[in-house]
Structures are given as C-alpha cells and as structure tokens.
Amino acid sequence: MATGLVIHISSGDDRHTEILSDDSVRIGASENCDLRLRSSSLPKTASNSVLLELSRANGSYRVTEFNSAVPLTLNGKPVNSGSEIRDGDEFRIADSELVLHFYPVRALPAVVPGAARETHVAPFIEAAAIESAATARRDDIAGTRDHELWQKGVSACAVCDGALPMFRGKPLFVVGGGDSAMEEGLFLSKFGSKVYIVHRRDELRASAVMQDRARANAKVELLLSHRVTAVLRGQGVELVRVADLKTGAERAMPAAGLFFAIGHVPNTKFLGGQLATDDQGYILTTPGTTQTTVAGVFAAGDVQDKKYRQAITAAGSGCMAALEAEQFLSHHH
Numbered sequence: 001m002a003t004g005l006v007i008h009i010s011s012g013d014d015r016h017t018e019i020l021s022d023d024s025v026r027i028g029a030s031e032n033c034d035l036r037l038r039s040s041s042l043p044k045t046a047s048n049s050v051l052l053e054l055s056r057a058n059g060s061y062r063v064t065e066f067n068s069a070v071p072l073t074l075n076g077k078p079v080n081s082g083s084e085i086r087d088g089d090e091f092r093i094a095d096s097e098l099v100l101h102f103y104p105v106r107a108l109p110a111v112v113p114g115a116a117r118e119t120h121v122a123p124f125i126e127a128a129a130i131e132s133a134a135t136a137r138r139d140d141i142a143g144t145r146d147h148e149l150w151q152k153g154v155s156a157c158a159v160c161d162g163a164l165p166m167f168r169g170k171p172l173f174v175v176g177g178g179d180s181a182m183e184e185g186l187f188l189s190k191f192g193s194k195v196y197i198v199h200r201r202d203e204l205r206a207s208a209v210m211q212d213r214a215r216a217n218a219k220v221e222l223l224l225s226h227r228v229t230a231v232l233r234g235q236g237v238e239l240v241r242v243a244d245l246k247t248g249a250e251r252a253m254p255a256a257g258l259f260f261a262i263g264h265v266p267n268t269k270f271l272g273g274q275l276a277t278d279d280q281g282y283i284l285t286t287p288g289t290t291q292t293t294v295a296g297v298f299a300a301g302d303v304q305d306k307k308y309r310q311a312i313t314a315a316g317s318g319c320m321a322a323l324e325a326e327q328f329l330s331h332h333h
C-alpha cells in the first residue's frame with residue numbers, strides 16, 4: 001500500500017508562517033519514501049539539506065538511509081540508519097528552535113493550501129505535490145498474498161517484471177479478461193514458453209482487436225470460465241491450481257509466475273473529495289501540467305496517470321510537479 005508523509009513543523013514560539021512561509025511538501029509515493037526536509041530559518045544551501053529514506057513496517061517507520069550535514073535528533077537522540085519513527089515523534093534540527101513532528105497523511109486537510117492553515121495538523125503548507133500512486137487490484141488467492149509469494153513470482157506488472165530470468169522459457173499465468181490482460185499476456189509470450197490467460201467468465205471484456213491478437217498467438221491459451229484457486233511454492237512459484245467453473249474440476253499446472261491484470265485503484269481516498277477526480281478516482285490535472293483543481297496542489301505519477309503507469313513516466317511527472325510547485329511559490333512571495 002502506498003504511503004504519504006507529512007511533516008508538522010513548529011518552533012518554540014509557534015511562528016509557523018515566519019519560519020516556513022516559502023516551503024513546500026511532497027506527499028510520498030511508495031512503501032519506501034524519500035523525505036526531504038528544509039527550513040527557511042536556516043541558510044538555503046545544499047549543506048543544510050536533510051535526506052531521510054523511510055521504510056514502513058508493522059505500523060511504524062524505520063530510517064533506511066540518513067544523509068545530513070545538519071545535526072538532527074529524534075526524541076533527543078541522534079538519528080541513525082535503523083532509527084524507528086512513530087506518530088508524533090519529535091525531530092530537532094541543529095541548534096535551532098525548530099521542531100519537526102512526524103505524521104502520516106490521513107486526510108487532505110493536511111495538504112491543501114488554505115484549508116491546511118485552519119487545522120492543527122499542518123498549518124504551514126503553501127504548496128503540495130501529491131504522488132500517492134495507484135495500487136494494483138489483486139484477487140485474494142492462497143499463495144499470492146504479501147507474506148507469501150507476492151513479488152516472488154507473483155506480480156501485477158508484466159512490463160516491469162516479465163523479462164526477469166526467473167520467467168524466461170517457462171509457463172506463466174495472467175489473471176484477467178480485459179485489454180490489460182491481453183496486453184500483459186502478449187508481452188509475456190515474448191519470454192515465457194506458454195502463457196495462460198485465466199478469466200472467470202465465458203466471454204472476455206477485452207476489445208475485439210486485442211482478443212484477436214491473443215487468439216492468434218500460438219503461445220497464448222485462454223482459460224475461460226476458470227479461476228485460479230491457489231499458487232503453490234517451492235523456491236518460488238512452481239504450480240498454479242486452476243478450477244473449471246462449469247465442471248468443478250481442478251488441476252495443478254506447472255508455472256514460474258502469475259500476473260494480475262485486473263486494474264488499479266488510485267490512492268486518492270484520503271483526499272476526501274476536495275480535488276476533482278474522474279469516475280475511477282484518478283486526480284484530474286490541466287493537460288500538459290500537473291496542476292489540479294486547487295491552486296498550489298499538484299498531482300504526479302500513477303495517481304493521475306491510468307495509461308502508462310511506469311516508473312520513468314511517474315518520475316518525469318514528479319519532476320514537473322516539483323518545478324511547478326517551486327514556480328507557484330516564487331510567484332506568491
């Protein structure tokens with residue numbers, strides 16, 4: 001699940017606006033989040049930048065990388081790689097009076113300019129770049145869960161993972177019946193020995209063109225009115241158990257991987273309807289920009305892109321959002 005981060009910043013005399021009148025906040029996009037902190041109460045030079053890379057586990061965050069020329073303490077102790085961070089924990093930068101409190105993003109009032117000033121969560125934010133990504137839909141199938149074979153032979157991105165050596169020359173499975181499933185199956189046919197596309201209905205939802213392409217590929221086999229009931233492991237994925245929904249018969253078939261292709265859910269629920277989205281929940285932006293329907297709030301990556309969904313395109317739009325946020329701030333100060 002993608003995770004966003006917000007830093008609540010205050011000083012000893014609670015002068016939020018004076019200290020942070022020209023700062024912006026990026027809401028992170030993944031399980032591992034790069035978090036850059038900067039205070040305008042310190043000289044704006046690279047030597048005063050702070051980089052924290054955090055990973056999430058068991059309801060808390062842990063510092064996986066720490067790089068700072070400025071002394072930083074967490075709850076009065078020096079920050080180190082491996083330091084555990086929980087809600088409300090207190091950072092202090094150098095010898096200044098600046099105090100930073102850590103909170104995960106739970107609602108849009110923590111990020112929207114204007115609205116944020118009316119809350120106690122983050123009254124300092126004047127611009128935000130939202131990059132909270134989209135989560136691939138997955139069926140709850142035994143063997144595919146997070147603590148089982150997920151990302152160990154089970155994936156939701158053929159383009160990302162399909163060319164890995166572990167899948168080459170071996171049978172592979174795709175779950176889904178739409179255009180995405182056909183595209184994933186055709187892509188995987190370049191690497192696997194055989195690709196089975198499993199769909200629980202009698203008819204595919206994919207367009208006629210995509211169906212024709214899949215049926216014309218000798219390495220692709222459609223298993224209609226079937227569903228995957230389990231993925232069995234050895235060193236990785238070894239067998240996929242498939243049930244015929246008409247006869248009830250089940251069989252275990254050799255496989256090296258299984259790919260879900262049943263859509264994505266943009267991680268926009270925390271926005272609470274304060275930004276315009278399409279009917280699927282993707283944030284609407286002005287074409288050619290990352291500007292949302294709220295001035296000073298920008299959206300980048302999969303949270304607003306349901307077509308490409310690639311790391312490189314997300315990174316590019318993230319750069320756009322950062323530049324636009326900086327430009328917005330410079331024009332308003």
